[in-house]
Amino acid sequence: MTIVRQNALNTTVSPSLSSPETLTEKVMEAERMHDVLLLLQNLINSEEATVKLILDCLYDVGSVNLINQKLRLKPLNRVMKLIARMSKPLFRTLALSWFKKNCPQLITNWLQTQVTFESTQKKPQQVAVEVAELQPYPIPQRENLSQEIKNLRSQVRWLVGISIIAIAALGITAIR
Numbered sequence: 173m174t175i176v177r178q179n180a181l182n183t184t185v186s187p188s189l190s191s192p193e194t195l196t197e198k199v200m201e202a203e204r205m206h207d208v209l210l211l212l213q214n215l216i217n218s219e220e221a222t223v224k225l226i227l228d229c230l231y232d233v234g235s236v237n238l239i240n241q242k243l244r245l246k247p248l249n250r251v252m253k254l255i256a257r258m259s260k261p262l263f264r265t266l267a268l269s270w271f272k273k274n275c276p277q278l279i280t281n282w283l284q285t286q287v288t289f290e291s292t293q294k295k296p297q298q299v300a301v302e303v304a305e306l307q308p309y310p311i312p313q314r315e316n317l318s319q320e321i322k323n324l325r326s327q328v329r330w331l332v333g334i335s336i337i338a339i340a341a342l343g344i345t346a347i348r
Contacts, residue, residue: 258331
């Protein structure tokens with residue numbers, strides 16, 4: 173008896189399942205895992221501020237570590253850290269949208285592997301069982317989005333200006 177998660181709506185079941193009770197259990201499992209997906213989406217939507225803070229912390233640590241690893245030259249290292257700090261709001265917006273789109277499914281799939289307890293030796297053929305798609309709660313972002321876009325545009329202008337100055341300073345330093 174094998175279950176493999178294909179996507180948010182489909183779960184596969186072995187054709188050797190002859191009892192209706194086992195098929196009912198598999199359908200119930202697929203529905204419950206879909207419920208987990210919806211609950212995770214709702215959690216992420218309701219705790220958006222917490223998710224943003226987590227992404228900010230990860231960005232701060234990751235950007236500094238990456239810049240320190242890739243750029244050994246002190247002046248260039250400092251300039252890149254300044255640019256990284258200024259690009260943080262853009263990262264936050266992109267990362268939040270990626271997180272909302274992908275993480276609930278990734279977490280659900282991982283959690284399902286934790287409760288499946290299947291043997292890795294036996295892998296029979298598989299048949300799909302469909303579960304009806306439910307819509308998550310709507311995300312109230314419309315009003316914040318236009319203000320955030322304006323802020324990002326102004327920060328991009330600043331970033332372009334600083335980048336031009338940094339490249340010019342680097343060019344002058346290289347010429348001397």
